[in-house]
Amino acid sequence: MTGNPIALTIVDLKITPLTNQKQTIMIKKNYCLSFLIFSLSLLATLSGFAQSKMLTKGDAAPVFDAQAGMAGSEFNFSLKKALAKGPVVVYFYPSAYTGGCDAEAHAFAEMKEKFTAAGATIIGVSGDDITRLNTFSADPNYCAGKFAVAADTEGKIAASYGLVINAPRAGIKDVRGIDINHGFIPRTTYVIGKDGKIIAVFSSEIDHISATDHVEKSLAVVKGL
16 A cells, blocks of 8 residues: 555554554453353353242251351351251351441351350351352451351352342452452341251341341240250
């Protein structure tokens, strides 16, 4: 191609930033599309495990095995084995290192000896991965090594209890400024008897109770058994 070299330079200067801008827009669109596909895929997967409705008092509690953290160490938690020892408090919460969940974990840790005296086991369940939960389980401000927290990264456990999980949202961070890339399980506590039947259910969404109310109410139930 021939022509005035000065004119060609001016054309190049005009095209280059425009091209970079288009590339940036395309990258952002692809990221948003990928995140949307991931969220929809997660919801589609969960639908295969979901109960038609949230389990309530008198229902049989689905047993589960899950990776869990206890005082910073990973192990396999078995609800079936825990129930063989006595009642179990299974509390679902949105995410480690977020306001309400931190307060709830701290309250359970503070009351742990009272739950133990009543013969009850505590297990927290969230969509956090095991790495986050190992740290959370050992943190003296939260679980303080007093009880275990289990990873439900695919939402299968929550779905088996009929809990509708909120899809992951881009840009959400925890109190440490770290991205939260998993869906939020609604704050719900199940007190399960040794026979595997649900004795009581507490839901922040339905009952309009605070995070720490879950601790007090579940303790009152296990003390009455």
